[in-house]
Amino acid sequence: MSRTAIIAGQGALAPSIAARLDNPVIAALEGFSPPMPHQSFRLERLVPFFDWLTTQGVDRVTFAGAVRRPRLDPEAFDPRTASLVPRILAAMQTGDDAALREVVALFEEAGFTVAGTAEIAPELxxxxxxxxxxxxxxxxxxxxxxxxxxxxxxxxxxxxxxxxxxxxxxxxxxxxxxxxxxxxxxxxxxxxxxxxxxxxxxxxxxxxxxxxxxxxxxxxxxxxxxxxxxxxxxxxxxxxxxxxxxxxxxxxxxxxxxxxxxxx
Known part of the structure; x- marks a missing residue:
């Protein structure tokens, strides 16, 4: 059974999206916790996080809520995520839209479909x-x-x-x-x-x-x-x-x- 993961940020959007989905996976970037139970992850361990999503049956992700650019710890990168460091660092140094496009690209390259709020909850x-x-x-x-x-x-x-x-x-x-x-x-x-x-x-x-x-x-x-x-x-x-x-x-x-x- 396929599941949707909500990459949740702060604010009311993530809970609102979760209420409209059947058995979603809730995950949040460490330090930007939404007001709901969730699995935290770090950008420095993005590839293991992708693996974890797959074990949960996730094939679609949606982003919901506010986050800021995290501070990266060079020593925290795992070997597989380290190969993405040039892309991640380059994205972090660009404007918000360009950085988020790169984030979406990384999720898509890992095999996940990325859906927007308008697709999941058009009434919002x-x-x-x-x-x-x-x-x-x-x-x-x-x-x-x-x-x-x-x-x-x-x-x-x-x-x-x-x-x-x-x-x-x-x-x-x-x-x-x-x-x-x-x-x-x-x-x-x-x-x-x-x-x-x-x-x-x-x-x-x-x-x-x-x-x-x-x-x-x-x-x-x-x-x-x-x-x-x-x-x-x-x-x-x-x-x-x-x-x-x-x-x-x-x-x-x-x-x-x-x-x-x-x-x-």
């Missing part, structure tokens, strides 16, 4: 529509401007989000992530030209040409709370390209905070 990746609230004409313009910024920066493999208010870019997502970006916006919320004008929009989207089987951006209840604290008017995202976690709770919190949610 909503199509177009306004989930709650109503973006104004100014909000629509800000979302359009933010989408242009993220698309432009995406070719440089920098990030998957931006905040625009009244036509001005307040922040873009970089390595520290969305939470750090929104914390920055909260600290500089008075930079909008008209303090009583449109509050601004958080935009999220995959990078152009990104392999959508891995590292799709996500939003959830925590995102709404951060957006509200930053004084923004809403969240917009590329339909079919962003994971929506805990949709009902996210929408409920957005309505309570006066924040719109728009899959654009």
């Amino acid at each position: 990746v909503p199509g177009p529509g306004i989930l709650c609230g109503e973006p104004s004409a100014a909000d629509i313009d800000d979302a359009t401007r933010a989408a242009e910024i993220v698309e432009g920066l995406g070719h440089l493999d920098i990030g998957q989000g931006a905040v625009v208010a009244q036509g001005l870019c307040l922040a873009v997502e970089t390595l520290p992530g969305t939470e750090a970006m929104l914390d920055f916006v909260a600290l500089h919320r008075d930079q909008r030209p008209r303090l009583n004008g449109p509050r601004g929009v958080l935009w999220k989207a995959p990078k152009p040409g990104q392999d959508r089987r891995i590292d799709l951006p996500s939003i959830g209840p925590d995102t709404v709370g951060q957006v509200a604290r930053a004084g923004l008017g809403g969240v917009a995202w590329q339909s079919g390209g962003v994971i929506l976690l805990e949709a009902e709770e996210t929408a409920e919190q957005a309505r309570a905070a006066g924040v719109f949610l728009w899959s654009r």
Whole structure:
């Protein structure tokens, strides 16, 4: 019987995916434990980990949750994984998208099919529509401007989000992530030209040409709370390209905070 392994990171995505699968194997990179029982592994012993997955009947893997680049210990590599060191080190020195493409390639070369969230749980990746609230004409313009910024920066493999208010870019997502970006916006919320004008929009989207089987951006209840604290008017995202976690709770919190949610 074939099984799916969830390569789980931090956050709510891995448990949500696990609930939709029959008898999945849960594994996590050491140091980035998900909120669920799991088998830990180290990148320095990747080939033995592949062997272990095979013994568990795994033929498909999916990646779910947040991780950061681990610090590698040169003395911890086993002989077979050591042959992959040049590829692993080269990948670690590139942008996120290029590094993740190499990770996917290693799993595929080991004989595993790699599936994305949209394939396993399509209901988590909503199509177009306004989930709650109503973006104004100014909000629509800000979302359009933010989408242009993220698309432009995406070719440089920098990030998957931006905040625009009244036509001005307040922040873009970089390595520290969305939470750090929104914390920055909260600290500089008075930079909008008209303090009583449109509050601004958080935009999220995959990078152009990104392999959508891995590292799709996500939003959830925590995102709404951060957006509200930053004084923004809403969240917009590329339909079919962003994971929506805990949709009902996210929408409920957005309505309570006066924040719109728009899959654009």
